[in-house]
Amino acid sequence: MSAREEILNRLRNTHVAEQQAMPDIAGWFGAHRRSEDVVQRTARLRAALEAVHTEIHDVTHDNWSSVLLQVAIGKGLRHILIGATTPHGEQLQACQTKALQLIPYEQPIDTWQDLLFDGVDASLTLARGAVAETGSLILWPTPSEPRLMSLVPSIHFVLLDADTIHEDFYAAMTAESWSEGMPTNALLICGPSKTADIQQTLAYGAHGPKELVVLIRHADGRQA
Amino acid sequence: MNKVVHLHPMDDFKARSKAVLDNAGQRKNFRGAMDFLQTKRRAQFPDQEELQGLRELGSSIRRYSLAHLPRLLEQLEANLTANGVQVHWAQNGPEANAIALKIAQRVHAKRIIKGKSMVSEEVGFNHFMEAAGIEAFESDMGEYIVQLAGEAPSHIIMPAIHKTKQEIAQLFADEVPGVTYTEDVDALIQIGRRVLRRKFAEADIGLSGVNFMVAETGTLCLVENEGNGRMCTTVPKVHIAITGIEKVVEKLEHVPPLLSLLSRSATGQAVTTYVNMISGPRQPDEKDGPQEVHLILLDNGRTQAYADDELRATLQCIRCGACMNHCPVYARIGGHAYGTTYPGPIGSIISPHMLGLDTTYPLAFASTLCGACSEVCPVKIPITDILVRLRNEAQARPETEEATLRGSGAARTLVASTVWGMWSQVYSKSGLYKLASWFMSRGRALSPSEQGAWTRSRTPLVPAPKRLRDLMKDHKS
Numbered sequence: 087m088s089a090r091e092e093i094l095n096r097l098r099n100t101h102v103a104e105q106q107a108m109p110d111i112a113g114w115f116g117a118h119r120r121s122e123d124v125v126q127r128t129a130r131l132r133a134a135l136e137a138v139h140t141e142i143h144d145v146t147h148d149n150w151s152s153v154l155l156q157v158a159i160g161k162g163l164r165h166i167l168i169g170a171t172t173p174h175g176e177q178l179q180a181c182q183t184k185a186l187q188l189i190p191y192e193q194p195i196d197t198w199q200d201l202l203f204d205g206v207d208a209s210l211t212l213a214r215g216a217v218a219e220t221g222s223l224i225l226w227p228t229p230s231e232p233r234l235m236s237l238v239p240s241i242h243f244v245l246l247d248a249d250t251i252h253e254d255f256y257a258a259m260t261a262e263s264w265s266e267g268m269p270t271n272a273l274l275i276c277g278p279s280k281t282a283d284i285q286q287t288l289a290y291g292a293h294g295p296k297e298l299v300v301l302i303r304h305a306d307g308r309q310a
Numbered sequence: 311m312n313k314v315v316h317l318h319p320m321d322d323f324k325a326r327s328k329a330v331l332d333n334a335g336q337r338k339n340f341r342g343a344m345d346f347l348q349t350k351r352r353a354q355f356p357d358q359e360e361l362q363g364l365r366e367l368g369s370s371i372r373r374y375s376l377a378h379l380p381r382l383l384e385q386l387e388a389n390l391t392a393n394g395v396q397v398h399w400a401q402n403g404p405e406a407n408a409i410a411l412k413i414a415q416r417v418h419a420k421r422i423i424k425g426k427s428m429v430s431e432e433v434g435f436n437h438f439m440e441a442a443g444i445e446a447f448e449s450d451m452g453e454y455i456v457q458l459a460g461e462a463p464s465h466i467i468m469p470a471i472h473k474t475k476q477e478i479a480q481l482f483a484d485e486v487p488g489v490t491y492t493e494d495v496d497a498l499i500q501i502g503r504r505v506l507r508r509k510f511a512e513a514d515i516g517l518s519g520v521n522f523m524v525a526e527t528g529t530l531c532l533v534e535n536e537g538n539g540r541m542c543t544t545v546p547k548v549h550i551a552i553t554g555i556e557k558v559v560e561k562l563e564h565v566p567p568l569l570s571l572l573s574r575s576a577t578g579q580a581v582t583t584y585v586n587m588i589s590g591p592r593q594p595d596e597k598d599g600p601q602e603v604h605l606i607l608l609d610n611g612r613t614q615a616y617a618d619d620e621l622r623a624t625l626q627c628i629r630c631g632a633c634m635n636h637c638p639v640y641a642r643i644g645g646h647a648y649g650t651t652y653p654g655p656i657g658s659i660i661s662p663h664m665l666g667l668d669t670t671y672p673l674a675f676a677s678t679l680c681g682a683c684s685e686v687c688p689v690k691i692p693i694t695d696i697l698v699r700l701r702n703e704a705q706a707r708p709e710t711e712e713a714t715l716r717g718s719g720a721a722r723t724l725v726a727s728t729v730w731g732m733w734s735q736v737y738s739k740s741g742l743y744k745l746a747s748w749f750m751s752r753g754r755a756l757s758p759s760e761q762g763a764w765t766r767s768r769t770p771l772v773p774a775p776k777r778l779r780d781l782m783k784d785h786k787s
């Protein structure tokens with residue numbers, strides 16, 4: 087008999103007397119949710135992210151690209167990795183300055199891994215949403231904005247639309263029906279990478295980005 | 311560079327404990343670390359009502375998942391397979407290692423980069439791979455430090471908790487080429503980052519553990535702060551995840567409550583920096599990610615715990631480490647004294663299934679039964695009840711119905727069982743009790759001054775000169 091069959095048989099041969107009802111997750115979150123509006127959710131997200139060394143800028147649809155370029159140049163960055171064919175990538179390219187090189191992620195990583203690890207200062211990706219309760223950004227890497235963009239460069243810029251901020255993780259996954267189909271990789275990101283493995287002393291910039299910069303894009307006419 | 315780490319046999323548990331107790335520096339490290347982790351956890355749960363409600367929910371999710379374990383494992387396997395993940399089953403450590411080696415040999419792997427995985431420690435993965443000529447390199451900062459020192463982790467969440475920054479500074483200066491001594495923690499972490507970035511880029515295989523597996527979507531969830539877990543599961547061409555069969559839940563919606571309990575209980579964070587949910591290998595239109603993803607599902611004694619209605623609760627564990635952070639015994643002797651992969655209260659109740667009760671039963675006795683572990687456990691495992699049950703199992707008469715585990719009855723001795731046999735006779739027959747207590751009170755001068763373990767640190771027990779019934783008789787007359 088295969089290991090699989092042996093293990094499953096041992097489990098199946100155990101009669102579990104205790105009958106368990108399906109846990110009521112909706113009930114729990116329903117009872118513990120704060121019912122906040124966009125402004126309150128944004129404030130909570132911001133506080134949680136700032137508590138873990140995240141830099142935040144309020145932007146609009148019109149000015150986000152210039153704010154980003156300004157911040158990037160202020161940090162002395164030479165290049166930013168952007169998605170190959172994304173509306174925001176194209177928007178950024180439209181106002182490109184000489185001081186900063188925009189590198190589109192066009193080729194499979196296998197052909198340019200060393201350059202990504204050693205020669206790219208920063209990256210920009212779009213967040214799919216966020217979770218106010220914990221300050222987590224939701225990223226679903228796509229073929230045009232692959233997984234390593236949010237991991238390898240030392241500085242990670244994230245563009246987040248304020249109206250995609252959910253109250254909690256459960257609200258996000260149910261509102262977007264995640265259980266009906268998950269992508270290859272889904273991520274929650276809260277702050278730059280960190281560790282406290284040396285004598286409980288917190289240090290940022292462990293293996294992933296050393297800095298996380300979030301541009302919260304507010305709907306036009308809305309108070310930032 | 312890698313020295314082989316030997317886990318010590320159980321019989322020197324007491325000697326190792328004593329060595330730590332005699333080491334004031336180590337005790338200070340542990341105490342400081344435990345205070346730090348306890349304070350951080352407490353700050354995450356300001357609302358007792360919310361905490362208790364969430365623990366109840368977490369516990370019900372884990373119990374529900376275990377009640378349906380065989381079905382959920384099959385569903386998980388079917389969905390992962392449909393997503394392109396290859397699922398393997400291993401009954402024990404050697405089988406798990408052999409599966410990983412076969413994959414490694416097929417892809418001609420020379421180097422494996424590892425994310426944090428206690429299950430890989432459980433099966434002795436690094437040692438096995440190195441014997442087969444394949445480098446297995448730890449990338450979690452704590453694990454990297456411990457591996458560099460040729461040691462084993464002393465805590466399941468913070469592997470290098472037993473080391474001071476001075477010790478780590480010296481270790482880096484001695485072992486990492488081109489590094490001069492520095493106690494600056496940021497500088498030390500940047501040294502680790504630099505070394506390990508190259509390792510990620512060069513590795514042929516990334517190995518990781520798993521925190522939760524979701525049956526309905528075929529998803530592996532990994533939580534971490536450092537980003538090394540994401541590196542291991544994204545950069546190399548092959549990703550192998552290894553975990554115990556108990557880690558599955560049915561629905562994606564079961565993850566948020568457990569995730570909240572795990573990160574708050576473990577490190578006192580509302581959420582970890584990264585929650586990494588993997589549902590398949592790189593797709594044809596994707597530009598990065600591993601081309602192969604494998605999952606090794608390990609039994610290694612878990613089905614023995616599963617078969618028992620009381621011990622099954624052991625498998626509810628989400629490996630947060632809170633029980634050890636709050637354990638007065640762990641705080642004093644640290645993780646290495648246990649000699650097992652999983653130390654602390656969870657180690658004492660899970661290790662007997664992995665290694666046999668005969669080699670691990672002293673751990674069940676190394677508890678004051680104060681109940682701190684059961685009180686903080688986010689999934690409400692009745693740890694102290696299980697410790698008592700294991701003590702009884704260790705004393706059980708072998709080959710009888712009362713001995714249900716591998717190694718049951720190992721602590722049973724002729725003297726002890728005779729004494730307890732007599733004790734139970736005396737206490738269940740009133741005539742015998744009267745007679746025995748008369749002799750005890752009158753013959754108290756004959757009480758031995760050496761009374762085994764009792765007198766090692768206490769004064770000898772001497773019966774009272776008068777029995778209670780004598781006192782009552784005096785009182786009445």
Ligand code: SF4
Pocket residue numbers: 626627628629630631632633634655656683686687688689690691
């Ligand atoms: S037994 Fe409970 S407290 Fe201990 S590690 Fe497991 S889940 Fe955490």
